[in-house]
Amino acid sequence: MTDAVSAEATVPDWRVYPPMELPRILEVALTEIVEHGYDATSVRTIAREVGVTVPALYYHYENKQAILVALLEHAMTTVGGHIDGALADAGDDPVRRLSAVVEATALYMATYRDLAFLDSERRSLTPENRVRYAGHRDRIDGLLRSAIEDGCRTGIFATPVPDSARRAIFTMCQGIATWYRPDGPRTPTETARDYVRIALSAVECRDMRGD
Numbered sequence: 001m002t003d004a005v006s007a008e009a010t011v012p013d014w015r016v017y018p019p020m021e022l023p024r025i026l027e028v029a030l031t032e033i034v035e036h037g038y039d040a041t042s043v044r045t046i047a048r049e050v051g052v053t054v055p056a057l058y059y060h061y062e063n064k065q066a067i068l069v070a071l072l073e074h075a076m077t078t079v080g081g082h083i084d085g086a087l088a089d090a091g092d093d094p095v096r097r098l099s100a101v102v103e104a105t106a107l108y109m110a111t112y113r114d115l116a117f118l119d120s121e122r123r124s125l126t127p128e129n130r131v132r133y134a135g136h137r138d139r140i141d142g143l144l145r146s147a148i149e150d151g152c153r154t155g156i157f158a159t160p161v162p163d164s165a166r167r168a169i170f171t172m173c174q175g176i177a178t179w180y181r182p183d184g185p186r187t188p189t190e191t192a193r194d195y196v197r198i199a200l201s202a203v204e205c206r207d208m209r210g211d
Contacts, residue, residue: 013085014081014082014083014084014085014086014089014104015086015103015104015107015189017082017107017108017111017112017188020112020115022071022074023060024050025046025050025052025057025060025061025067026067026070026071026074028046028049028050029041029046029067029068029071030071030114030115030118031114032045032046032049033068033071033118033121034114034117034118037121038064038068038121038124039124041064042064043057043058043063043064043067046064046067065124065125065126065129068118068121068124068125069125069129069133071115071118072118072119072121072122072125072133074115075112075115075116075118075119076133076136076137078108078112078115079104079105079108079116079140080136080139080140082104082107082108083100083101083104083105083140083143085104086100086101086103086104087100087101087143094147094148094150094151094154094156094157095151095156095200095205095207097143097146097147097150098144098147098148098151098199098200098203099196099199099200101140101143101144101147102144102169102173102192102195102196102199103192103193103195103196104192105140105173106173106176106188106191106192106195106196107188107189107192109173109174109176109177109180110176110177110180110188110191110192111188113176113177113180114177116174116176116177117177117178119137119174119177122134140170141166141170144166144169144170145162145163145166148162148165148166148203149162151203151205152203155206156205156206156207157203157204157205157206158203158204158205158206159202159203159204162203165202165203168202169198169199169202169203172195172198172199173195176191176195
């Protein structure tokens with residue numbers, strides 16, 4: 001049996017990331033994995049911190065892998081819902097679509113940085129779970145690709161290397177979780193806007209309406 005994590009497919013306001021709510025087991029597991037790494041985190045430690053026995057924990061999650069999968073599924077559902085909301089507002093315009101994907105992703109990375117940091121633990125997934133998780137990541141990558149290709153086709157984006165620009169944008173957004181600090185000089189909103197400007201520059205945008 002697995003505890004369900006509440007996450008809507010769409011969100012009322014995609015720019016708003018409320019305080020994250022996770023079942024207690026996942027909350028503790030997230031803290032332990034971020035601090036010590038997946039391999040060094042034990043089910044026994046999670047159970048002790050939660051205040052349950054190991055058999056009781058296994059009633060909710062069959063093993064440590066299931067806990068990691070639940071966390072990563074929640075991560076992808078969360079960021080995916082916000083990106084979908086942003087794209088719904090953006091319409092068909094490539095500049096606004098690219099800006100929407102980057103802004104929503106950057107906001108997620110800065111606001112839920114511990115959850116976002118778990119992407120680095122995808123190497124710990126079993127082959128089957130890794131394929132499933134890769135599908136989620138590929139979907140976001142595909143949204144970037146579509147916006148960039150449409151912008152290049154219409155001449156709004158002048159980059160001669162759209163694939164390289166896409167990879168650079170995707171990678172830089174993911175990197176936010178590794179360096180962003182809530183007590184730093186930039187808020188998540190400011191950081192997201194910075195990254196939108198960088199992304200539009202990367203594709204050599206001729207029209208900065210996404211700013």
